[in-house]
Amino acid sequence: MSTGPNRILDEFAKLMTDAAGAAQGVRREVETAFKGQAERILNSMDVVQREEFEAAREMAAKAREENGRLASRIETLEARIAELTGQATPAAPAKPKPKK
Template sequence: MSNGPNRILDDFAKLMTDAAGAAQGVRREMETAFRSQAERLLNSMDVVQREEFEATREMAVKAREDNIQLAARVEALEAKLAELTGQAAPAAAAKPRSKK
């Protein structure tokens, strides 16, 4: 009966291994279910993805820079036109204030 205690320990080890494998399977199922629920919730809230947000942000920054450059160009052209026509340059108060 030298196999008696060893067989019991082997069976117990096999049972624990099987239990650990089953626990990992349950964990994967729970993660999958949680991810699908979270994705469904975010989709229903119309939350944008990070990539879309960054692309839109970059477009807004570029548009703001272009707007500043165009405003400076218009101001220079108005000053030159006023100089050529002999009129006073437009008042600085007429310029719209930029928001930050």
């Protein structure tokens, strides 16, 4: 066993190590409690999760693209029908600007 100032420093170092370990444990507990409370609050507010939002946004973008393709196809078919029947081509409605 060591005696004198070295023993005091060893005990102090051990005390600081134990205190640091306890502080980390307390920090983990506080983080867990905070995350749980934040999750409960967000769930009660009906906030959409990021993954769900991204999926819905992708679906909307695909739907806009498909609508554009279908509108173009309809215009082509209407022009072809007008050509075959000898009618004037109906005035095409103004296309809305795509949103980004």
